[in-house]
Every structure is written in structure tokens, then in C-alpha cells.
Amino acid sequence: MDIYVVLKLIWAGLLCVLLIGLGLMVGMDMGVGTLLRFVGRTDGERRTALNIIGPHWDGNQVWFILGGGAIFAAFPTLYATSFSVFYVVMILLLFSMILRPVAFEYRSKVDARLWRASWDWVFLVSGFLPMFVYGAAFGNILQGVGYHFNWTGQYFQDGSFLAYLLNPFAILCGLMAVCLSVMQGGVMLMIRSENPIHDRARRYASRAGLAAVALFLAGGVWIRGMPGFVLEQGNPAMPANPMQGQQVSVQVGAWLHNYAAHPVLWLLPVLGVVSMLAGVMLVLANRSHVAWWMGLGSWVGTIGTVAAAMFPFFMPSTTRPDQSLTIWNSSASQYGLTCMLAVALIFVPLILCYTSWCYYVMRGKVHTADIIKDTHSY
């Protein structure tokens, strides 16, 4: 196989890994933010919940930043087009994302009820909204997006943002992502908290897990009857130029073609459902450490299912299907992908090492009594 094609595939795979990391790690913090007002009734309890992810949220958030950076470097055309086409949604996502670091740092610095209650609402919104948008974006790209390019490579939008926000399938996908994040956040709270936070978190985590399974299955049924996209012609080694070189057709149920051609892919949705169900049972059995790893399985299964269905599409165009963005036509150059791969091979293992070490240093239960005494914590 052409080396350029191999590089494109590796980077598409790495992008999946980043999206999974983002869903898992950022999703966990978002889940804690969403649950904050529900698992914590008193100020001390809420501060306990915040301090459980306190030492880690900033590092976790980098998964999100790195997701953006990696799309920019490895698939610049995808970055340039998708961020602009989803403008209003992206800006809303951005607003809620920038509220979060501020909320962490500022909430507990002033001892006034209204002040802290306001920031607790900020945690709720900035936990729920980004995960919802994250999931809804997957829903939108599965349905296709209205855009086209002119000869210089400038994109033009052919649809309204309302269609991307208020669209039943996208809402389903958005809620699914929120459920997975609430489950993961709840599990993390169980690992590092005591009662009463522990038991409340357990209740929310198990319910969110069951809801996630239901939404995932419903989405699967929906996709069977949905128009999908088929790459009729397009050389994987083509120069990365979305303006020409592809022929794409639209067919109902086409997103299941890859599964029909390679039945082994069914393992991915199965992994997702089994992990979610096992996660729920482990949560109920108070085995929260193992349940955390089931969260990883859930995200691998979910994102893997979407990726397997859409391959090699990233963001199909409904108005000019031939200009759909695929792995083949939106990537960086061979040189760029090679450089980035070398950098990633050096730094990703390093990042995984020191992130794990930080969790190891900060391991153990967080006690509400200690938090109330310590004014330096969140």
C-alpha cells in the first residue's frame, strides 16, 4: 500500500483515539460538573466533589485542546470546514468550555452563598452543554452537512445552524454522550468519595448507564433507515484536495455497508453495549474501579461504531456529495503527517506516563471534613 495512504489511515486511527480520550477524560469531568448540584447538597459536599477532579481537570482538558490541534495538523481541511460550518454550535461549546476553568478557580475563593450557587449553575451548564454538542456533532456528520467549496478552496455553507441544533437524531446522539459522561463522572465520584456523595453518585451513574444503552440501541435502529454515503470513486492516495477527484452517491442504509462487508466490525457495537451494561452492574456492586474501565470500553465501542459505519467519510456533504470530506481528501501532506507521527510517538507515551503518575500521587479518598478546613482547595 502507498505510504501516504498508510499515514492517512494511522492518523484517522489516532484521531479516533483522541476522540475516545476526550470523551472519557473530559467527559468524566463534565459528568462531575453536571452532577455537582445533585450529588452535593451542602457546600462542603460540593467542594468535595470538585476537589476529586480538582488536581486533574486541567490536564484532562488538554485532550480537548489536543483533539482540536490534531485535527488542525493532520486534517486541516476538516478542521477549517467543520469548525466554520458548525459556527453557532462551536461558539456555544466554546463559551461553556471557557467558563469551566474559571468556575474551578474562582468558585470557592469567595465565601458567599449567591456567588457559589451561581458558579454551581455554571458547572451544570458547562458540563452538560459541551458533551451534548460533542454527541450532537456525531449525529450531524452521520446525517451529512450542507456545504460546498469554490475553486479556490473557500467553503460555503448551504444550511442553517438551526437544522444542526434542533434535529431529533442529533439530540439523541447528544443525550447519549451526556449519559456516558454522567456515568463516568459518577463512577469517579464513587472511587474518591465517601457517603453520602458515594451513594448518590452510584444512583445517578447506574441510571445514566442504562439510559445510554437504550439511546445507543435506538440510534442503531434509526441508522438502518437513514440515507448514508458511498464513495463510488476516489483514490485513497489522491492529493488532499476536496474540490475534485471523488464521486459519492447517497443511499438509504448505506452506513451499514461496511458492517455487511466485514461482519467482524459488529464486535464494536457489541463491545459498547456490553461495557455499558457491565459498567452498570459493577456500579451497583460497588466495584467502582473496574466500572471506570468499563467507561473506556463504552467510549471505544461507541466511537468505534460510528467510525466503522462512516469509513472513509469524515463529514459528508448533502448539497455536493462529491466534495464530501473523507480521510483521503482532507488530510495534511505526507511530509506533515510523517512529522506529526514522529512527534506523537515520542510524546503520547510520555503523556500517558506522567498523567498516570499524577493520578497515583493524588490517589485515595477526599474527605469532606478536610476540604472544609482547607481554604486553598477548590
Next chain:
Amino acid sequence: MDLINPTVVDLSRFQFALTALYHFMFVPLTLGLTFMLAAMETVYVVTGKQVYKDMTLFWGKLFGINFALGVATGLTMEFEFGTNWSMYSRFFGDMFGTPLAIEGLMAFFMESTFVGLMFFGWDRLSKPAHLAITYLVALGSNLSALWILVANASMNMPNGAHFDPETLRMTFDSFVGVVFNPDAQAKFVHTSVAGYVAASLFVMGISAFYLLRQQHREFAARSFRMAALFGIFSTVAVITLGDVLGRLDYEHQPTKIAAIEGLWHTSKPPYEPWIIAALPNDEKQESSFEIGVPFVLTPLITHSFNTPITGMIELEDAAAPRIASGITAVSALRRYEENHQAADLEEFRAHQNDMGYGLLATRHAPGQDVTAIAPEQLQSVIEQTKPDILPNVFVTFWSFRLMVFLGVFFFVLFAMASYLSLKNQLERNPLFLKLCMWSIPLPVLATEFGWITAEAGRQPWTVFDRLPTFMSASTHSVSYMLFSLAGFTVLYSIFIAVELYLMFKFARLGPEAHGPHEDADPAHLSVVAH
């Protein structure tokens, strides 16, 4: 060639400038304070004196308030290339995305992961281990600045990439060319050291406040001295590297340096004065009320006594053939995209280095299509395009001057501060202490003027000589832009109000108010130490 609505381009530029300038209110302090914290903690670990741990904890708390906003507003920057500069990101992303992604992998991950341990790990790590973490945070934040400035330098001096007609974008071809871009190296040191100046004055100013009030005197005096010495070295470095940058602009961005110096006509060495103040008029292309110091400009910019510096009018004239050649390049490229004829590709290749100037002519072409320019119209299109190669001279000229005047002021201030601090005469000079206190925001102002000089001076390009700004934006509607601008304005106003409130609150409370004073207990200290 469906041009983007100019209002949308202006609003996109306004939003980017607003969010970038805002982000850059917090970054310099982060860059400098991390190193100052590391220095304070080093002294603590080496000497074991409690006052240095108090210093680290207290300034660390103020650092944290500032850091959160730096991180939050940095997210905006990462998104904005995609959300508002789609054409730019597609055209230049193959190269430009790489330093940004490396920044995330190498620097930002390290900084963000360890900053949690820096705040929360005091009781869980040994003294040297915690010190190492603090250094890693400092290293991370400064490496982060390195990669961002590598990316920024490539916009000003696009090294390591060439235009590829098959993909219609700049193709990345040399990692070394990008990383060792001379502009990047000089910019990194200039900018990060400017951050050290900001942090020094921040620590010095707040310490001056305590000295004025006779509070926390030992703490404040030690903090003041450390900051003053850190500040004087940093200021010297900022000025030196600023000089290097000026010389690089002279070599690679002649329009920028001419605009910075308000030089409408080619200089006449050696007499040519350095203009201290003037009122440049962009419409008439001349300046009024010029006040200058003779004989200074030539050696300042060229480091020689007899090299002339090309003026803006002469640069416009020199651009005329490039505009003509660029129009040929764009026309050939368009034909090639449609028919893929080797002859068109060959013609494009012969003119490709001027393609950017052809794109620049789009605005003045009939129907905004350079391929439709008739031979008899060519001369008038070129004449109309010529002035477009210049940045806004008034803005570039004055932002540079304000930055330089502030830099000179800092040099004097830190020199006096170091002298008075070493002579232990600070408390006898309350007026000087007040001056230090009121100067806290000035370095941030100076760095903002620096950004404006560099980026306003880069206009009319996003990628210098390659891609005009008016083509780079996303094709949004005006209402989309108003929506996002309104949101940023509201959020950022709330943030700055909260940040200032907390900064003042904790600065007034002073070091003693820092946390439950477990540190006063010697038994506890020994636990931490072993």
C-alpha cells in the same frame, strides 16, 4: 471569485484581535510568574527558610487566579482559526497546524497536568519532587509560548512551506525551516522575556504596596528584591531581542519596518532622523508634525551608517510588476484547475512566487475576478492595488512607539528599584514605591502594543506575501459574527471584573491569610521534608 463580505472580514478581524489581546493580558504573567515561583521555591528548598515557602504559596495563589483565565481564553484562540479563518486554515493548515499540535503534545499537556500537582501536591510530594514539578510547569508554559510563536512567525515569514497547485494550499516541506525560522527564535525570546518583565513588575508592585503600608515587611522586601533583579535582566533582554526583530523585519518584511518608522520615502543615510512622534496620514501617504533625532535611524535598523531603507512609496512602485505577474499566476492556476493542461501549469510555475499579489488584486478586478481583467484594464487595476500592500501606518507607527517608550521606562524603573533595594533605601522613598505600584499594568499594555505592531504591520496578509487577509476569513453572515461578538464581550467583561476583584482581594489579604497556617507548625514541616 465570490469575495467575502468586507464587513464580515472586519468583524472577524475585530473578534480575533479582541480575543487575542484579551488572552494576552494573562499569558505574560503566567510565563514570568512560573519561573519566579520556581526561583522562590528553589531558595526555599536550598535554605529551608519559611519566608520563601510563604512567598511561593502566596504568589502561587495569585498565579492561579491569573492562570485560569489564561487557559480559558487560550481555548478560544485554538478554535478561532477554524471557526473564523476557514480559508486561512485550509490554505496554511498543513504547516501551521503542526506547531500548534506540538504545542499541545509537548508543552500544554505538561503544564496543565503538573499545575494540578503544584497546587495540590505540597503534602504528597517530597520537597525536591515538588520543586521539580514547579520547574516543569514553568518549562511547560514557556515551551508553549515557543511553539505558538513558531506558528506565529510562519505567518510573518512563511519558511518551510511552498504552494502546491494540486492541493491549492501551502505544503509543509521543512520541519527545520519552520522551527529554526529566525523570526520565531527572536520572537520567542522577546515575547517570553517580556512576560518576565510583566511578572517582575507585578511582584514588585504588590510588594511595594506592603512596604508602603508597613505590612509583611520581610516578605515584601525579599519579594521586591528578587523581582527587581529579575526585572532588570529581563528588560535588557527584551530590548536586545527587539533590536534583532527590527533587523529581521528590515530584511524580510520591508513594508512592516517602513510603516513602523513612518518612512514614506527611502531614507537618506546617514542624516535620516529617527522619528519620535508624528501624525502619519494613510490617505495622503505623508506624515505631519514630525519630530526626530537625526543620524539615528540608519544605524538603528541596518546596523550600518550608509545603507538606505526603502520607503513605502518606493515599495509600492516595486510591487507593480509583482501584481502584474501575480494576476498572470492566478489566471493560469484557474485554467489549470479546470482543464489540467501542462502549458497552464508551466505558466503558473513561472509566476507562482507572485500569486499572493494576484490575489490581492481581486478586490479591484472587474466582477472581483482577476481572470476577467482585460489587457487595457490591467494598468488601472495595478495602480489601484499598489497602496493595498501597505499596512495601516498610523496604527503600526504608534503601537510600536508606545511599546518602545514603555520599554525604556521599565529599564529606568527596574534600574532604580534594584539600586534602592540593594541599598535598603526603599522605605525612604514612598513616592517611588507608589510609582512601582501604579506601574503594574504597564508591561501588559506594552506587550499588547507589541502584538499590534507585529500583526497590524503584517497586513494586508495573513500569510505574508502569500494570502491576503480579506480572502482568509470564513464566509459567515454578519448576524453570526454579531452573535459571537456579543457573547465574547459579555463573558470577557464578567471575567475581567471577577479576576480583578479576586486579585485585589487576595493581594490585600497578603501572605498571612494564605490557607490554614499549617506551615507555622514545625512538626508538620519536618513531615513534608522527609
